[in-house]
Amino acid sequence: MKKKPNKFLEKCRVKEGHLKSDRSLGNNGMFLISNKRGVVLTVVASNQGGWDHVSVSLPSMTPTWAMMCFVKDLFFEKDEVVIQYHPAEKDYINHHKHCLHLWRPQYIPLPTPPTIMVGPKGD
Numbered sequence: 001m002k003k004k005p006n007k008f009l010e011k012c013r014v015k016e017g018h019l020k021s022d023r024s025l026g027n028n029g030m031f032l033i034s035n036k037r038g039v040v041l042t043v044v045a046s047n048q049g050g051w052d053h054v055s056v057s058l059p060s061m062t063p064t065w066a067m068m069c070f071v072k073d074l075f076f077e078k079d080e081v082v083i084q085y086h087p088a089e090k091d092y093i094n095h096h097k098h099c100l101h102l103w104r105p106q107y108i109p110l111p112t113p114p115t116i117m118v119g120p121k122g123d
Contacts, residue, residue: 001027001045001052001075001104009033009074012043019044027075035070045075050106052076057099072102081110 005026014020014030021029031043041063045054056063056071063071068084076082082104104110115121 001047001054003027003075003077006074033071033074035067039067041067041071043071043075047106052082052102052104052106054082054102055099056102057096060098062098063100068100068102075102076104080104081112083110 005023009027009031010023012031012033013023014032015022019030026047028046029044031045033041033043035041039058042057043054045052047053052075054071054075056068072082082102084100085103
């Protein structure tokens with residue numbers, strides 16, 4: 001995660017308990033982040049083993065696309081590509097029913113499809 005720590009994330013950082021952290025860890029740690037609608041997202045971020053990883057969860061619903069975009073913008077630069085994997089079924093691990101993950105390898109660029117395959121660009 002290239003993005004530098006910011007004051008907003010510091011206010012959201014969990015500083016006590018099992019997943020506590022402090023600013024010395026940069027954007028790594030657990031955060032309780034309220035989005036624009038006042039929904040509190042539990043976010044855990046790390047950058048170990050050659051990967052940047054951010055998990056986003058809610059107690060009783062799966063995060064929406066808009067919620068994931070909001071978190072992506074907090075932890076990654078606008079020009080960074082991150083992905084949500086759908087692994088082979090044999091590799092499924094589900095510790096939380098309503099958790100999604102953002103991933104980015106640190107040392108290789110992620111391939112992306114040509115934008116025309118996604119749809120025409122708007123004006």
